Amino acid sequence: DPSLTVEENPPGRGRGSSVSLLVGYLIGLSHIDPLQYNLSLERFLPDDVMNNVPDIDLDFPRSIREELILRTHRKWGWECAVLAGTIVTYRIRGVVRDLGKALGLPLTDIDRLAKQLHWGSARHLESEMAKAPGFQEKMVLPGWRDLVALAPELDAFPRCMGQHPGGMVISSSPLTDIVPVQRGAIKGRYVCQWDKDSIDDAGFVKIDFLALGTLSQLQEAAGVIKERTGKRLDMSRINFDDPAVYDMLGSGDTIGIFQVESSAQMQTVTRLHPRNLTDMAHEVGAVRPGVGANNGVQEYLARRSKRKPVTYDTPLEQRALERTLGVVLFQDQVNQLAIDVAGFTASEADRMRRAFGKRHNTELINHYHRRFMEGAAARGVPEEAAETVFKKFNGQYMFPESHAFAFGVTAYQSAWLKYYYPLEFFLGLFNQQPMGFYNLETLKEDAKRHGVRVLNPDINLSRATCVIEEMGNSGHFKRIGESPAMMQTKSPLIPLYERGKKQPSIIPEEAEIHERVNGVKNNGSIRLGFCQVHGLGKASAEAIEKARRKGPFTNVGDFLERSGVLEEVALNLASAGAFDSIETNRRKVKWEIGLRYRPVNSQLALPLPVEQDIPELSSPGVWETMRGEYSIMGLYPSGHVMAKMRPKLGSQFQCSYQIAKLPDGARVTAAGLVIRRQRPHGKMVFMTLEDEFGLIPLMVFPKTYEKFEYRFRSAFIAVNGRVILREGTRNVVVTGVQSFNIMNKVPKSKNWQ
Structure with missing residues (x-):
């Protein structure tokens, strides 16, 4: 908004060191007062080494960041402002593709093997091939045998130079006198051939422009x-102590909410029950690999709920860990422990922390271990206690405390928006994909649970991106901005039937269950945009909108003639239901497109009627319609695949909302679409199934997963198991699994190892 100052409406916001800087708060880079929350800058700028400046990390909307990088190049010149480089190293799939090609193995086999492999270390290639169908027997053949033998040697070996997503090095003197600079793969960008660690060692000024x-x-x-309302919403001045928002977070209703939407975060937030921004920082910081490596999350939650007392292995820990109940949650605390327990200087403590994250660091860690034990002994710390403290250090990632506060604020703002403005929340979420943990189908289902309908694209109503439509009193849709009415709904994710409604004995129709569960009717809708349709890009969407300015399309021929889109685009629009408002029979629409379409630059067709050439075609059935929409858009706006599958399942199969009522230890048989797989630290496998009523969280023990791994990789699975309740969380521990296939193209799961 050009009418506002940068301080009033900053284009971005800080994370990390800039949140600890008082000046960052005063100029609007951060919404956190570092004095109020006692945030330290020492992690970024040790007091014994003041000759370097800390990295400044700034987050921007995607649309701003790209232009910002180019403007920085232009303002300072490519000799003085360049992006940091990255060193891309080999992982298992890259090794298979490059080494396999060098060994002369068939490219089709290489590609097929690479697609079957999980992302990870190339050292696991032999065990992965032993489980891959069609490749077990190849492991002893010439060429393939060499691939298996040589793969571990290339693991983590440098593959090529890349560019940092937004790390900008800025210098008052030409950087080309110090480090090689090359053109980036993206036009207008320039990249130096040093990575961030080398840049840090050289003492360069680096500012990260992050999207x-x-x-x-x-x-x-x-x-x-x-x-819609005529009022500007200042997200920095909302109520950050709103109990209703915290109640929603504590219920686990966090799909689409920044930093707290993963299954692990859902399991944690329902036990932590945040009530202020400090709690939000702890929530965001707790679910990190470095915290989980020492069972820190469980320990912190136990102490927070007073099931365990707050204890310290030595009184010297208290200064560093008191605010997090004696548990290490943040990088800053690692440094402070080294300072207080072993007498490290601030810079030495930070170097030790960084050493844990380096490869081939055994000798380096041994050096710091000796130094730590000697320093602790000099301070009177018993050897056993010192060893216990040192074991709390690891090379897994943790947030700096200021970073956690910055993300905690953004997470709260996202939750506040979802609670008070769900319609606009989901509109922005749909239009800014890809982001987050869930596919569009899952987001659509969550929107339904919040009273927000998702409508198919329409050639006369859609735009390039999604838009809001509201139902007026007349029953006709109003366009965006015609009504300021806001919907308000309090709809927790799991205990949906707790709102004074008796659980039905039979499964009602899907539309009925969504309305009954939420207690609200659809009073706002999102119309999917043209760009949600496969094969339809920005240029085609703009062509359709431009043609529509002369009036709405009246029929298929009118659309083809005025829009000029390709036949494939028109057919995909038909599969997506975009012509339903003028012709409900999608088979008939596709037939007519085939009759009327003429390629560009071909002879124009005479405007003759084609109705006589269209045979009597029955409308597509529900399954054909559903398959077409999943294939073309990745979602089925009017329903869910499991709702159509439910009649084919036996009576023993339970729905997600029924499982939410079962007691601890109850036996479960369920089926659904896999939307997530996660295996932290290579241990327990966590998965999430989705059915037409909600989500089913699964836990799979390693032996069970290894036994049925290829079944678990299927898009649809049916599982047997039992309910396990722990501290307000609910999971199904899987004991058996069967895979089944309904459709070839389904919403893809999000998988993290």
């Missing part, structure tokens, strides 16, 4: 709210 999809979402939602 954060959530900021794009918040920016778009705020703009739509202003358009």
Whole structure:
């Protein structure tokens, strides 16, 4: 908004060191007062080494960041402002493709093997091939045998130079006098051939311009709210102590909410029950690999709920760990422990922390271990206690405390928006994909649970991106901005039937269950955009909108003639239901497209009627319609695949909302679409199934997963197991699994190892 100052409406916001800087708060880079929350800058700028400046990390909406990088190049010149480089190293799939090609193995086999492999270390290639169908017997053949033998040697070996997503090095003197600079793969960008560690060693000034999809979402939602209400929403001045928002978070209703939407975060937030921004920082910081490596999450939650007392292995820990109940949650605390327990200097403590994250660091860690034990002994710490403290250090990632506070604020703002403005929240979420943990189908289902309908694209109503439509009193849809009415709904994710409604004995129709569960009717809708349709890009969407300015399309021929889109695009629009408002029979629409379409630059067709050439075609059935929409858009706006599958399942299969009522230890048989797989630290496998009523969290023990691994990789699975309740969380421990296939193209799961 050009009418506002940068301080009033900053284009981005800080994370990390800039949140610890008082000046960052005063100029609007951060919404956190570092004095109020006692945030330290020492992790970024040790007091014994003041000759370097800390890295400044700034998050921007995606639309701003790209232009910002180019403007920085232009303002300072490519000799003085360049992007940091990265060193891309080999992992298992890259090794298979490059080494396999060098060994002369068939390219089709290489590609097929690479697609079957999990992302990870190339050292596991032999065990992965032993499980891959069609490749077990190849392991002893010439060429393939060499691939298996040589793969571990290439693991983590440098593969090529890349570019940092936004790390900008800025210098007052030409960087080309110090480090090689090359053109980037993206036009207008320049990259130096040093990575961030070398840049840090050289003492360069580095500012990270980072793109954060959530900021794009918040920016778009705020703009739509202003358009609909006439009032500007200042997210920095909302109520950060709103109990209703915290109640929603504590219930686990966090799909689409920044930093707290993963299954692990859902399991944690329902036990932590945050009530303020400090709790939000702890929530965001707790679910990190470095915290989980020492069972820190469980320990912190046990102490927070007073099931365990707050204890310290030595009184010297208290200063560093008191605010997190004696548990290490943040990088800053690792440094402070080394300072207080072993007498390290601030810079030495930070070097030790960084050493844990380096490869081939055994000798380096042994050096710091000796130094730590000697320093602790000099301070009177018993050897056993010192060893226990040192074991709390690891090379897994943790947030700095200021970083956690920055993300905690953004997470709360996202939750506040979802609670008070769900329509605009989901609009921004749909338009800013890809982002987050879930596919569009899962987001659509969550929107339904919040009273927000998702409508198919329409050639006369859609735009390039999604838009809001509201149902007026007349029953006709109103366009965006015609009504300021806001919907309000309090709809927790799991205990949906707790709102004074008796659980039915039979499964009602899907539309009925969604309305009954939420207690609200659809009073706002999102119309899917043209760009949600496969094969339809920005240029085609703009062509359709431009043609529509002369009036709405009246029939298929009118659309083809005025829009000029390709036949494939028109057919995909038909599969997506975009012609339903003028012809409900999609088979008939596709037939007519085939009759009327003429390629560009071909002879124009005479405007003759074609109705006589269209045979009597029956309308497609529900399954054909559903398959077409999943294939073309990745979602089925009017329902869910499991709702159509439910009649084919036996009576022993339970729905997600029924499982949410079962007691601890109850036996479960369930089926659904896999939307997530996660295996932290290579241990327990966590998965999430989705059915037409909600989500089913699964836990799979390693032996069970290894036994049925290829079944678990299927898009649809049926599982047997038992319910396990722990501290307010609910999971199904899987004991058996069967895979089944309904459709070839389904929403893809999000998998993290």
